[in-house]
Amino acid sequence: MKPAGIVRKVDQLGRIVLPKSLRKRYQMNEGDPIEILVQGDQILLERYRPRCVFCSGMEGVSEFKDRFVCSQCFSEMNQLKG
Structure with a gap:
């Protein structure tokens, strides 16, 4: 897994914002379902x-x-x- 070099803070409701450049690169649009996977101590996000x-x-x-x-x-x- 390659780091993107982008750091975001988790807000008070537990949300993070994915930068537009990443959403565009991985074809993630508003309303698309995202699957949350856990692998060891890592959290992975994938298009569902x-x-x-x-x-x-x-x-x-x-x-x-x-x-x-x-x-x-x-x-x-x-x-x-x-």
Whole structure:
């Protein structure tokens, strides 16, 4: 991970502001969902991408009954109907 050389303070409500240059570089727009990940003692921010509830895959994910399922798991579930 490469430092951006930017320091921001956390405000009284726990918020930080991401500089416009970073938002632009990583295509983050107002209202976009951001996922907060923890790795050891680091906090990581990523654009949210839905994951399959069964395998955690991110390829071919679609929403089904308020859950996200990938095409591979959906196909496997269809085979169980048999």
